Amino acid sequence: MKTIAFKTLGCRLNQYETDALASTFQNNDYKLVDFDTEADIYVINSCTVTHQSDHKSRHFISQANRRNKDSVLVVTGCMANNAKEELENRDEINYVLENDNKSALFSLVEAHFKGELKHPSQLDKDLFAYGATEKGFHTRSMIKIQDGCDNFCTFCIIPSVRGRAKSRSFEAILDNVRSVVDNGAKEVVITGVNIGRYEFEHYKFDDLIEAILNLDGDFRLRISSLEPDGFGDKFLGLLSHPKMTPHLHLCLQSGSDEVLLRMRRMYNIKTFKNTVEKVRTIRPDFNFTTDIIIGFPDESETAFTDSCDMIKDMEFGHVHAFKYSIRKGTRAERMENQVPEKVKTERSEVLRGIAEESKLKYRSQFIGQTQRVLVETINGNTAKGYGEHYIPVQFEAEDLKENTFYNVSIKAIVEEKDGLLLGELI
């Protein structure tokens, strides 16, 4: 039996695609092994969103090659699009597979072992031809609904590596959800690059979410990352549906309207705040998490302080903060007044501190409350999983089962463990 190891960097969409690819290999008698063991095939599903992600992707390529020089090494994902030539010139890499060929990885590897050397350009191009993820790495079942983005934010390289926005067929998505739920998935996660812009025939994002929520089955629905511009009141109304989890990752990027304009984001602080307030009026403990870019060109001290203040005001449950890094070919690359690295690092430390406080404050409110935890891992009598608000919860009990919901009363928060909640089974 051949062994295959995956390393996934970056976004949830990459994670989903890896899960789906891994399942296809497993269903065809390949053995999935850890990336840090020796394998016959290594697949690096790379990311290129920041300098750091490029750096990490390169690091894992070298690592895989060191582990087994004779392995088949495939690099796919956004770096494969963005640095194709560089990667193709590296002898240790057998195949560089761009995003639109990624779903054909299995046929590429199979052909390789049959001695038919296929060039990735001969493979089928289909952004949605991924198999089900039932044997993947996660309890949550991710469903890809769209790919690509047409927003062209000035800092972002995604439109040039993921391409224009394309939406998957409405029926194919519903079939996909039905099939993962029939196979036992308890949590369905909607994923894509800019999912709020979903549009297929006359169906928009909110129509799709409504249709998924109305499907039968004991599952809950989670929306992955969402742009703050892509939805209206109908979607906000759906957030009260019993199957919907009270969590949204709403990408803010900056707390300053001036910076948002230069980023060419499609909302302002007022509309962002309105959205959060509207939702929290109905559900005060709703978990908003976000992304913030630190040190976008010409970010003044005041603009930076605005970002910090927004974190406090919005009481985000988690902030994914990253320092701005120039991406070649984007508009922001050509902007004046790039912020020095030292200033970015200093701001980053300050902002991370505030984000940490906000997270702990937000999570502490759950002490004394009940969370419906979907157990993902069990170690002896200790179970770990996520509550409906997407906060990690740990509790002890006997005869525990993975992929099962448990009602847990929250007793404490462990600050040293990144705000993990400790609870007791009810």
Add this chain to the structure above:
Amino acid sequence: MNSHKVISIRNLTPSTYVIRMEKKDFTFKTGQYITLGFSGSIDRREYSIYSAEQDDYLEVLIKEVEDGLLSKKLKKCKPGDVLDVDGAFGHFSLKEDEIKNKKFMFISTGTGISPIHSFIHTHPEMDYTLLHGIRHKNEAYESESYDPNRYILCTSGENTGDFNGRVTEYLLKNPVSPDTICYLCGNCHMIYEAYDILEKQGIKLGPIHTEVYF
């Protein structure tokens, strides 16, 4: 991405010009932009479409930027040259149900008038007021193509327009009635300030109503 042959270049001022290209089967919604570059080159920039949806050619209005790479090179292109066009992109667009029965205020600076030109020439029947902010009168690009009763030229560098000052100063002195649909296009500072002023005057602005160039 498609190759489009240049038909002609029209110089409007020593630094601003209109490139007319063949349209082929390119389609767009008025207000959208394209990315443009020389055939095969990796250097590409965004340009709003200046022409109307129904025109059988594609036009962009470009101002040469000091130390700019592409705006300088494009100025030198000749009829017959081939440019790569990608798009159309963007969400800066009119709502079908508003075009016929609403009052519009278009606020632009410099070449930010480009998508507004496209709006107005695609829907000449629209009830609009156009505010164009520039420094000197020679930058009033093809002002004769707008209804003079609807066009207000704001010149900040000299007193030669209909109003001497910036568009934001005009807006402060001449409040806009709250039932007006406003669209803003141009540089970030103007949009930031005008946005504030309009909000205080009771105007609701959604994400589709602003287009930032730089």
